[in-house]
């Protein structure tokens with residue numbers, strides 16, 4: 159028997175109900191000859207009342223509940239570990255239905271974090287299991303890429319964090335594990351659910367997508383009607399420096415990336431730069447002058463982030479003086495910039511570290527492969 163024929167015998171995994179938009183639910187019920195209001199009832203159970211089974215949707219007929227349970231799955235992520243305490247950054251390690259591990263972070267209210275003003279509880283969410291892009295400062299890149307998350311696995315991170323913490327999330331950054339724009343279809347579907355009045359109702363301006371610089375997808379985002387925020391992980395102001403830190407720059411170099419950003423900004427959308435300051439690598443005066451030019455060209459605010467030590471990587475953060483001098487050069491050019499003290503430094507909040515440690519502890523041989 160061929161592999162293809164053998165695979166025909168495998169059960170097809172059920173689609174998760176939390177991957178569906180209200181329109182999808184409406185189409186589903188219409189196809190079954192059910193009343194149109196069923197779609198809104200199900201959305202209410204999922205995102206307002208937050209039940210964890212079809213059986214709990216008590217205003218649906220029993221036959222409808224059984225049919226939904228046969229057709230769709232309802233599994234949420236299992237929390238494996240939580241690090242941090244109530245008033246500090248908390249990191250959640252989740253196990254998905256197929257055993258994969260992903261991380262999310264809940265960051266308490268903090269002035270100027272990701273450009274937001276105070277009293278916001280920010281969730282930093284993953285979009286892939288592992289990552290293929292191999293940025294040299296990032297633990298997610300140390301372990302390769304496994305798969306994309308589906309929309310429900312993206313949305314469910316938020317539901318699980320809110321349930322476990324009792325906190326209401328009002329700001330989301332897609333800066334967890336994975337390159338969000340490499341999973342654009344599922345990301346946009348998840349954002350539709352997160353943003354919708356029938357869903358999690360989080361305003362588009364409180365949703366930030368971070369990218370390592372996938373120029374073609376940035377162009378696609380330019381034509382998206384929703385006004386979410388876009389953060390470009392720049393980390394180098396010339397091709398020579400950026401390629402050392404971010405291998406993606408060899409595919410989409412700065413000319414291509416900044417050209418895509420021009421198109422994005424031309425649609426009256428704003429973007430910002432993230433720039434991790436690494437001692438002796440990208441923190442020179444020349445880099446600061448070049449970075450200021452890029453930022454002014456795109457009217458982009460720049461967030462400077464002192465490097466966060468990653469186990470197994472050699473780099474270090476510049477001295478406080480160097481950080482301040484770099485910031486001052488940007489400001490002298492008239493560029494808007496902030497210097498952030500990295501939150502979560504003590505609990506390995508940098509992308510991918512908790513997952514890597516847990517994977518190595520659970521399965522030391524496989525994790526090294």
Ligand code: SF4
Nearest residue numbers: 289292293296299336
């Ligand atoms: S920074 Fe983002 S894109 Fe780069 S390796 Fe880490 S997860 Fe991937």
